[in-house]
Amino acid sequence: MAILGRLRGHQSSASPDSLTMADPEKKPQMLQVGVKEIFRVRIIAMAIIVSMGGFIFGYDTGQISGFLEMPDFLNKFADSTDQDGKLAFTNSRSGLIVALLSIGTLVGALIAAPISDKFGRKYSIIFWNIIFCVGVIVQIVTTTKWYQIAIGRWVAGLGVGGLSVLTPMYQSETAPRYVRGALVSCYQLFITLGIFVAYCINFGTEADTSARAWKIPMGIGFIWSFLMIVGITFMQESPRWEYRKGKIDSARKTVALTYGVNEDHAEVTREIREIQMKFEAEQAGGGHHPWYEIFTGPRMLYRVLLGVVLQALQQLTGANYYFYYGTTIFESVGIANPYVTSIILGAVNFGTTFPGLYIVEKYGRRPTLIAGALWMFMCFLVFASLGHFALNNDDGTSSQGVGYAMITFACLFIAGFAMTWGPGIWAVVGELYPSRYRAKCMALATASNWLWNFLLSFFTPYITSAIDYRYGYVFAGCCFAGAVVVYFFLCEAQGRTLEEIDTMYILGVPPTKSKHWQPTEGEDLPTLDNTYLTPGARGINKKQEARVPEELRREQVPVTEADMQASGARQ
Numbered sequence: 001m002a003i004l005g006r007l008r009g010h011q012s013s014a015s016p017d018s019l020t021m022a023d024p025e026k027k028p029q030m031l032q033v034g035v036k037e038i039f040r041v042r043i044i045a046m047a048i049i050v051s052m053g054g055f056i057f058g059y060d061t062g063q064i065s066g067f068l069e070m071p072d073f074l075n076k077f078a079d080s081t082d083q084d085g086k087l088a089f090t091n092s093r094s095g096l097i098v099a100l101l102s103i104g105t106l107v108g109a110l111i112a113a114p115i116s117d118k119f120g121r122k123y124s125i126i127f128w129n130i131i132f133c134v135g136v137i138v139q140i141v142t143t144t145k146w147y148q149i150a151i152g153r154w155v156a157g158l159g160v161g162g163l164s165v166l167t168p169m170y171q172s173e174t175a176p177r178y179v180r181g182a183l184v185s186c187y188q189l190f191i192t193l194g195i196f197v198a199y200c201i202n203f204g205t206e207a208d209t210s211a212r213a214w215k216i217p218m219g220i221g222f223i224w225s226f227l228m229i230v231g232i233t234f235m236q237e238s239p240r241w242e243y244r245k246g247k248i249d250s251a252r253k254t255v256a257l258t259y260g261v262n263e264d265h266a267e268v269t270r271e272i273r274e275i276q277m278k279f280e281a282e283q284a285g286g287g288h289h290p291w292y293e294i295f296t297g298p299r300m301l302y303r304v305l306l307g308v309v310l311q312a313l314q315q316l317t318g319a320n321y322y323f324y325y326g327t328t329i330f331e332s333v334g335i336a337n338p339y340v341t342s343i344i345l346g347a348v349n350f351g352t353t354f355p356g357l358y359i360v361e362k363y364g365r366r367p368t369l370i371a372g373a374l375w376m377f378m379c380f381l382v383f384a385s386l387g388h389f390a391l392n393n394d395d396g397t398s399s400q401g402v403g404y405a406m407i408t409f410a411c412l413f414i415a416g417f418a419m420t421w422g423p424g425i426w427a428v429v430g431e432l433y434p435s436r437y438r439a440k441c442m443a444l445a446t447a448s449n450w451l452w453n454f455l456l457s458f459f460t461p462y463i464t465s466a467i468d469y470r471y472g473y474v475f476a477g478c479c480f481a482g483a484v485v486v487y488f489f490l491c492e493a494q495g496r497t498l499e500e501i502d503t504m505y506i507l508g509v510p511p512t513k514s515k516h517w518q519p520t521e522g523e524d525l526p527t528l529d530n531t532y533l534t535p536g537a538r539g540i541n542k543k544q545e546a547r548v549p550e551e552l553r554r555e556q557v558p559v560t561e562a563d564m565q566a567s568g569a570r571q
Ligand SMILES: OC[C@H]1O[C@](O)(CO)[C@@H](O)[C@@H]1O
Pocket: 061, 188, 191, 192, 314, 315, 319, 320, 323, 349, 422, 453
């Protein structure tokens, strides 16, 4: 309910008051946001269908640790034996099989932005799903070639990577503004659901020693892609993309549909006008914005680096240490059925992501991420110390009690991650950039997430062999670093419009003071990307204005009272 209140707060601070005060006769019909507006069929459908992109990501992540233990998979592809003479993978082979998906995702994420700008969000989503299916086919048709599995995982990874940029982007461009944050966070929720379902399926097929046992969970991957492709064909294209391509009527229709109102409703007029102004502002500067502006634009280098570092740190917290190697880790601490342990980890991850969606709205980005990082730091310290100092008895046998304690701390860690850094980083990175650079910057930051995902999954077997559970201290250090980075560099975005956030970065508002920073009068004009193009209109002082680059000041697109009245959106 508090989230609801907050949404209402956004709504009222953004518009209706000024509308009604200026012209009490002609009250524009701004939407009152309540439970009915939030839980509409179209919004739920968007949350489920489009978040399938996250599900596919999570399912693939969860599947692999099961494969590495599966008798039939080992029979066909293992290249070594363990101390007990049982078939096993060497570090390089298991590392490659696990990690190639991440390399593919990295490439997929990087090329997703230009493809989606050219062909649209909707068709790109279908395209990346098809690529994912091709990757699955390449893996499934082999019977003996381990490298075919590796190549297939790389191709499937391209699809997962493309979807990891497209899903949050489509959702944020299409969702009604009052549920945008929650919808984007559903992406992470579905990642965790995918991991959990994969663990359950791994468990279900564990006893199956038949020759094709491993192909069942892999083949099931098709189902999710199929559902997403079918579902998305019934959804509208992103109105922002359509507008840019000149399909203005269709864009208006989509906005009306997503808000559940008529096309002449003030909400629709306002949103279409904002899209229009943004577009015109870009055209005013010649419409050509070379890619390197993402580094040279106003405080863009700072923001690109921040996004890249935050996404890297989301991986360096060490969550995937558990998700990729969970079964292996818990077998080595003497837990009888590692599949059961994985299912517990997956369930904790999924279950605690729900409160995560609430927490990030209720307490704000900075406190959530800082507290989460410190909590994860503490959990890894204990986990690593237990593993290194207490796990083995003098006679070399594992102590089950210590093993259980380690699992408890692993669960506490995962709960902390799922409530904070899991969904939180996708949300804050999406808020860092002005619209015209968003796709490229998000692709770069997402690629950083995948790069570290790859590096960690590939090197983890080697590092664990070398330093055993002391590896946990490395993650603990990174979690601590995460708290420091957020404290010193991330501005509080809670309750702010994207334009305000942009202004805070451009003006260099100190992150520690950002929560209470108040733009001076004039702030309320819906100048969108022009935030930094219209410093005067925002009432910022001379010193602050001087920090806005000259050429951007010249690009100013005036927004007059008359303009707003004509649009019927604001007065
Ligand atoms: O929930 C855990 C999962 O979340 C991610 O960090 C993505 O946000 C994945 O890399 C990880 O497997």
